[in-house]
Structures are given as structure tokens and as C-alpha cells.
Amino acid sequence: xxxxxxxxxxxxxxxxxxxxxxxxxxxxxxxxxxxxxxxxxxxxxxxxxxxxxxxxxxxxxxxxxxxxxxxxxxxxxxxxxxxxxxxxxxxxxxxxxxxxxxxxxxxxxxxxxxxxxxxxxxxxxxxxxxxxxxxxxxxxxxxxxxxxxxxxxxxxxxxxxxxxxxxxxxxxxxxxxxxxxxxxxxxxxxxxxxxxxxxxxxxxxxxxxxxxxxxxxxxxxxxxxxxxxxxxxxxxxxxxxxxxxxxxxxxxxxxxxxxxxxxxxxxxxxxxxxxxxxxxxxxxxxxxxxxxxxxxxxxxxxxxxxxxxxxxxxxxxxxxxxxxxxxxxxxxxxxxxxxxxxxxxxxxxxxxxxxxxxxxxxxxxxxxxxxxxxxxx
Numbered sequence: 600x601x602x603x604x605x606x607x608x609x610x611x612x613x614x615x616x617x618x619x620x621x622x623x624x625x626x627x628x629x630x631x632x633x634x635x636x637x638x639x640x641x642x643x644x645x646x647x648x649x650x651x652x653x654x655x656x657x658x659x660x661x662x663x664x665x666x667x668x669x670x671x672x673x674x675x676x677x678x679x680x681x682x683x684x685x686x687x688x689x690x691x692x693x694x695x696x697x698x699x700x701x702x703x704x705x706x707x708x709x710x711x712x713x714x715x716x717x718x719x720x721x722x723x724x725x726x727x728x729x730x731x732x733x734x735x736x737x738x739x740x741x742x743x744x745x746x747x748x749x750x751x752x753x754x755x756x757x758x759x760x761x762x763x764x765x766x767x768x769x770x771x772x773x774x775x776x777x778x779x780x781x782x783x784x785x786x787x788x789x790x791x792x793x794x795x796x797x798x799x800x801x802x803x804x805x806x807x808x809x810x811x812x813x814x815x816x817x818x819x820x821x822x823x824x825x826x827x828x829x830x831x832x833x834x835x836x837x838x839x840x841x842x843x844x845x846x847x848x849x850x851x852x853x854x855x856x857x858x859x860x861x862x863x864x865x866x867x868x869x870x871x872x873x874x875x876x877x878x879x880x881x882x883x884x885x886x887x888x889x890x891x892x893x894x895x896x897x898x899x900x901x902x903x904x905x906x907x908x909x910x911x912x913x914x915x916x917x918x919x920x921x922x923x924x925x926x927x928x929x930x931x932x933x934x935x936x937x938x939x940x941x942x943x944x945x946x947x948x949x950x951x952x953x954x955x956x957x958x959x960x961x962x963x964x965x966x967x968x969x970x971x972x973x974x975x976x
Contacts (some may be wrong), residue, residue: 709901717745724763726795728777731975742777746791747798748848749776751804759800759809761792768792768826770800770811774904783809783832788953790815797823799848804855806830810838812846812860825849825877839882847872848896853903860895861908867962870913870938880930891957915941917954919969931971937939938962 669940692896712733717726728745731738738778747761755775760870762769762782768791770784781826786792793799793812801810813835822842823853826835850858863869864886871893874888888894893911917940920928931952932940938957945953947966967974 627930655690682896709751710752715741715749715758717748720744723796723903724794726759728758740777741775741782742773745795747793747795747800747811750800750802750809752802753804754806757802758800759793759811761798761800761811763791763794770809771807771829781832783830786813786834786835793823793846797845799846801849801851801858804851805852810849811835811860812849820911823862825860835883839877839884841882841884843874844877845869849877850897850899852899853901859899859906861897870941870957874908911939913941915939917944917952917971919952929969932972939965 627662635849638897700774708822713730713837715730725744726744729738730741744762745760746763749758749760759772762771768786769782772790774779790924791814798812812829814823823846824842825838828835838907843862844866845863847861849858851858860874861872863872871891872893873886874894876885876887895909898907918928936956936958940954953966963976965976
């Protein structure tokens with residue numbers, strides 16, 4: 600069982616880290632065999648080829664990767680990719696790749712033979728769940744009105760998901776083919792078991808409970824935490840007293856000792872979602888990554904030896920075009936930020952520029968001359 604010291608992950612006998620300037624070195628215990636990550640527009644796979652070496656192998660250079668899922672046998676990594684003209688599943692493996700239509704959310708069946716994805720539906724709140732063979736073939740509808748990422752029971756025979764409606768948010772269980780749906784918990788309007796953008800369920804390794812992201816409100820402010828519900832139904836229980844501004848995805852560790860999740864603790868962290876470890880059953884929360892990158896989506900293979908996540912960088916710069924002539928536009932390079940103007944920009948009556956910027960881990964409103972000089976907040 601891993602232990603945590605000063606935000607780093609180690610085993611009980613020795614502390615090891617790979618030589619890597621990024622904070623992924625803190626994930627070494629969970630990714631001792633490999634890490635897949637998105638860096639800028641690249642998707643990189645790190646495999647351990649010797650005890651002391653981690654060598655990167657480029658997997659994809661396509662922009663717009665959104666969802667990932669690790670194949671239990673590590674032969675395949677499925678990527679959901681999107682741009683203005685394309686939205687599909689790409690399967691990277693030793694045997695080639697397959698593409699199919701896809702809109703939102705991707706999950707692999709534990710036996711490694713099928714991919715499940717959400718598409719269509721009445722709205723982004725309620726999608727239709729489909730499945731398709733990993734090696735290619737026609738998709739088949741599984742169940743309608745799916746409002747969150749799904750999770751599989753340990754034997755792969757059942758799925759869990761949220762279903763949101765005007766009467767509340769229901770935590771549902773069904774067979775993996777969509778039959779025999781049943782509700783095991785409900786949250787009244789004003790709260791929910793998450794959604795397809797910030798939400799997710801995770802079936803415990805012993806098959807006895809389902810953990811879900813829970814959205815609540817207090818003092819007119821929304822927050823998220825993590826709750827568990829017995830598979831047979833019953834009252835939800837909060838795993839931790841800690842609250843987050845947003846929780847994006849979560850996954851159980853194979854030994855049942857806790858969960859990993861991508862989350863933002865404070866509102867100002869929304870552009871730098873980090874990976875957290877949530878101990879079970881104590882509920883102690885500890886941040887694993889701690890940098891200005893953004894980590895979205897998380898998936899573990901069967902024994903939790905491989906973690907798949909997306910690492911993104913945001914980059915925003917202010918440009919000035921004289922008389923609206925884009926061909927003569929000049930970038931006003933910031934000396935300390937890559938997020939100038941990301942959340943707002945405006946001219947003042949006297950010709951100065953007011954703009955949002957993120958410097959270090961602090962954001963705020965700044966002002967500068969039209970040529971980028973004399974910056975002040």
C-alpha cells in the first residue's frame with residue numbers, strides 16, 4: 600500500500616522518483632509501468648523498460664484530445680479526439696487503429712473487448728450510451744438518459760451512472776447490456792450526482808459500494824464532494840468533509856485503499872485542475888500534483904499500475920492590430936504570464952489596456968500601455 604510524504608508518493612521501503620521536471624514524478628508509485636499524458640498537443644506514453652529508466656514514446660500529435668481510457672492489458676490506449684470537423688475514437692495498439700463516431704465520455708469494459716461512449720440524446724444533460732467492439736464494428740445502443748460517466752462492477756457485468764431530471768438526480772445501476780435498470784439513491788433538485796462535464800461514478804473493488812461525485816450547495820454557494828452508496832441501495836455517506844470547487848473525474852485504486860481524482864479546490868484553480876488522492880475510508884485528501892498545468896480525466900488499468908490522464912497547458916496573449924489591420928498585429932509579450940486576456944480585455948478611454956492575467960498562482964486585473972509597457976495591477 601502506498602504512503603504519502605510531503606505530497607510525494609512512495610512505498611514503505613524506499614522513495615524513488617524519475618528524473619522529470621514535471622510533477623508527474625509524484626505519480627511514480629501509481630505509474631511504475633507507464634504514464635500516458637498530454638503535453639501541449641502531444642500524447643506521450645512513458646514505459647518502464649528498466650528499473651531506473653522511463654523512456655517516452657510518442658503516441659499521438661493530434662490536437663484536441665479530450666478523453667482517455669487505459670486498456671487493462673496496456674496494449675491499447677483509446678483517445679477521444681475533436682476538432683471543428685472530427686469527433687471520434689482512435690485506438691492506439693500494436694495492431695493498428697480504429698475510428699468511430701463519438702461525442703462525449705469514454706469507458707472501457709474490464710474484459711477489454713468493448714468501448715462505451717455517450718452520444719446524441721435530448722441534450723448535453725442526458726445522453727445515450729453506446730458500446731462498440733474495440734477491434735471495430737457497429738455500435739449498439741445500451742441505455743438512454745445517461746447524465747454522467749459510467750463505471751463497471753468488478754466483474755464487468757453491471758454499470759453505474761447518474762440520471763438527472765426535473766425531479767432530482769438518480770444514481771442508477773443496470774446490466775452491462777442496459778437491461779434491469781434500478782435506482783439505488785436519489786438527490787433532490789438543487790443537488791446531483793454530477794454530470795458529463797464534472798461527474799463520475801466508481802465501483803469499489805469489492806463490489807459492495809458505488810462512489811460518486813456529488814454537487815451540493817450551502818450559503819448560496821455550490822461545492823462538490825465525494826459520497827458512497829451501498830450497491831443494494833440506501834443512504835449516501837460523505838467520504839470526506841473536504842469540499843472542492845470542482846471535481847472532474849475519479850477512479851478507485853485496485854486495492855481499495857483510496858481513490859484518485861482530478862479536482863480544483865478553489866474557484867481560482869479552475870484553470871489548473873490537479874490530481875488528488877482520497878484515502879478510504881478515512882477521507883484524508885492529499886494533492887499529488889501541484890503545478891500550473893491542468894489535469895483532466897483519469898483512468899487506471901486493472902491493477903492500478905498504469906494511470907492515464909490528460910495534461911494541458913493554456914496559453915493566451917494580447918495582440919494589437921493598428922487600425923484593425925490583422926496583417927500588422929503585434930503581440931504584447933508578457934514577462935511573467937501565459938494567460939494575459941484569457942478572461943477579459945478592454946480599452947480605457949485614454950487608450951490603455953485593461954486585462955485579466957494569471958501570474959504564478961495569483962490572478963487579477965492589470966493595466967498597461969497600448970505598447971505593453973508600464974504594466975500594473
